[in-house]
Amino acid sequence: MTREDNRSRPATDRVGTICRALRRAIIEQALEPGAKLPEDALGERFGVSRTIARHALGQLAAEGLVELRRNRIAVVATPSWQEARDAFDIRIELERLVVRQLAGRLTKTQIAELHAHVDAEDEARNGPDAISIRLATEFHILLASMTESPILIRYVSEIAYRCCLTLSLFSRPHSSECAINEHRLLIDALAKGDADAVMSLMHHHLDSVASRALVAQTRPRGRDIMDILAPYAEPPADSLPARATARDRRLHRRQPACKVHTV
Amino acid sequence: MTREDNRSRPATDRVGTICRALRRAIIEQALEPGAKLPEDALGERFGVSRTIARHALGQLAAEGLVELRRNRIAVVATPSWQEARDAFDIRIELERLVVRQLAGRLTKTQIAELHAHVDAEDEARNGPDAISIRLATEFHILLASMTESPILIRYVSEIAYRCCLTLSLFSRPHSSECAINEHRLLIDALAKGDADAVMSLMHHHLDSVASRALVAQTRPRGRDIMDILAPYAEPPADSLPARATARDRRLHRRQPACKVHTV
DNA sequence: GGCATCACTATTGCATGCACTTTGATGATG
DNA sequence: CATCATCAAAGTGCATGCAATAGTGATGCC
Structure with a gap:
């Protein structure tokens, strides 16, 4: 007590x-x-x-x-493009775990609660972007909270917030919120109880949100000046020696070409 | 700079x-x-x-x-048994992601570094338990740090520490450190580059660590007194009403029976 | 003797104050 | 006129002090 x-x-x-x-x-x-x-x-x-x-x-x-x-x-914080990508990758795994735990285990009340939330998203559809984004994020947090696992809830919330933050950096207006239907599909699949199906759905849902936001690679508004100029600066000879290489490899692997050409 | x-x-x-x-x-x-x-x-x-x-x-x-x-x-902190289980579940997903990103992409230097670390683990084998446990945990963090993804590094470190903490609660002495060879296997598989194989290895590695620690369900030393006594106390009729049910369902699902019988 | 109460101490909750760092503006200088 | 040094304003880094609260042992009452 x-x-x-x-x-x-x-x-x-x-x-x-x-x-x-x-x-x-x-x-x-x-x-x-x-x-x-x-x-x-x-x-x-x-x-x-x-x-x-x-x-x-x-x-x-x-x-x-x-x-x-x-x-x-x-x-x-102003996450870099790479951090955003990493965040989404992690988020996908975590939320797959969420729905795996939840599939077929939701009560009627919980399902109703989820539907109610999506209804709210629907209503906010034509309202300000900010609200839509917040509601979409909160849907995922609501889902996580149903696992009753404090650790999972915390991680999902955290990473969802971070992803949300990156959306405001990279995503163009209105690009991120065609996803409401995908939320409904998720709920239905959860109710049905096929864990694999739900995991796959969640994976694709998040993947497409990330793609819509990140593949376009819009000019990173407000990005940190040091990062923007990094490719232009001559290596001052004393800058981080070996460590950078590994990072650079990854950057090139994942981040096709057009890094800051638009600036 | x-x-x-x-x-x-x-x-x-x-x-x-x-x-x-x-x-x-x-x-x-x-x-x-x-x-x-x-x-x-x-x-x-x-x-x-x-x-x-x-x-x-x-x-x-x-x-x-x-x-x-x-x-x-x-x-x-004194994580509950359920929290420990949850932590390991999350950890498995995160570390699968780590090795997926790393498989086939490690430099010779990095592989050598990993081997050196495991050598250190080997040497500490007969030393105090505490050192072994720390080294084993640090192996995983070292692995994560090779992804060069700050977010992933942070999450893996955090959850690894938490898991480590639970080991000190639930695991009996010497039970957790037969895993050194599994670390070597992981390195080899990483070098070989078959992502799926490494992910599977990591999964089983962590799963067995968790099992060794958690399935046994040793008397939770130092556990919170309120939790320990919970099953013994008569329900005071006004104790937490509805919310508990969902949680309890999960607890019973996962936590077979022998909760505190050893006390 | 057992139990509730009370006072005391240990410890946290929080605001404030001072020193130090950064920033940016102003004026001196070539 | 461009450049640089200087300096004040703004802001953080951190310690300290005071109020409040929980834990603990002592006291008194039944």
């Missing part, structure tokens, strides 16, 4: 409040990648001291949503 | 230092699950103020290695 109180009633969990608020602002693109997050400002906005704001930023940095640079203002 | 400095030379990254130290202490079982981590003590030990120690604890809590309870002393 006494233990439960900690979780159900977050008492005065101000750090968590700020985290949630920022997370949401980020996935709704109210805060674009690169946006500055000064501790003072956050503290003032949420009525807390810098200490708390700072702690919250630390948490979000651990989740990969914000970037913390020493002695500099924290900013909303 | 300037950016790299942040990562390569941690400047005066005291939070990170404390995190690393604690992580290591935890996986070497110098700090057992449930061990108290008072901010003062940490601060004093590492020559910093509580502020820093506190921040470090926050990070570790985000990683699931320590438990933070409001107004109470932080403790090393």
Whole structure:
């Protein structure tokens, strides 16, 4: 009993409040990648001291949503194209695991809940993009939460947020949200209970979301200047020697050609 | 360049230092699950103020290695049996992804590095358990780091630490480290380049580690007292009502019978 | 003697203050 | 006029101090 109180009633969990608020602002693109997050400002906005704001930023940095640079203002993270690709790859595996655990095990109530959520997505279809994106992301988190596995829930949420963040970087408007029907298909397959089928569905669903967003390889708005200029800079001879090679190999393997030519 | 400095030379990254130290202490079982981590003590030990120690604890809590309870002393996390099982399930998927990306793509140098690591494991074979366990875990992290994918590296490290933590809870001494040969097999298969084969190997490797640790279901040393006594206490009639059912279903599905009978 | 209560101590929660770093603007200089 | 040094403003890094809370042992009551 006494233990439960900690979780159900977050008492005065101000750090968590700020985290949630920022997370949401980020996935709704109210805060674009690169946006500055000064501790003072956050503290003032949420009525807390810098200490708390700072702690919250630390948490979000651990989740990969914000970037913390020493002695500099924290900013909303700007994942590279490669990181985005990696994130989606991981996400696919994790969510396959989710549906594998869930297939054929959902209660009627849960299925109704899922359908209700997709209905909400449908309604938001013509509303602002930000809401659609958030709802789509939350669908996946809702799914994960039904596994009742705290670890899985956390990882899926985290990676979903990160993917969401990359969408705001690379995806062109309206490109990411033709997926509502795929959500319905997922629910149906889950109810039916064929684990392999659902896993495959989820795989393709996420794959196509990633493709729509990433294959196009639109000019990475707001991308970090150092990365953008990397291919142009002459190697200063003392830059990372061996380690870079492996990375470069991967970059070339996966990232066809048109890296920053559009700039 | 300037950016790299942040990562390569941690400047005066005291939070990170404390995190690393604690992580290591935890996986070497110098700090057992449930061990108290008072901010003062940490601060004093590492020559910093509580502020820093506190921040470090926050990070570790985000990683699931320590438990933070409001107004109470932080403790090393004590994952439940179910959480352990979940962690391993996730780990399997993530590490399958690792070897899938790595199969046939490792340089000779990297393969040598891996072999060297396993040699070290071999040497530590008769040493203290703690070292063996740490080395075994670090093998997997080394593998992950060769993907050069920061996100994947982080997730694998995190989950590997968590699994390591559960081993110290559930595994009986010496039960977890007959796996050195499996590491060698993995390396060979990676060098050979058959992705499917390596994935399968990794799957079985982790599965058997998990089984050795979890199937036996040894008396959960140091487990949370409330959980241990739960099956004995008479239901006080007002205990958690509906939510528990879904969870319980899962618990019974996966966790055969002998929950705490050995106590 | 057993049990509830209370006070005390250990420890966290959080804000504030000061030192240091970065940034960017301003003015000096060639 | 372009370039560089200087300096103030803004912001972070971190320690410390005070209030609040949980744990613990002592006290008194039944």
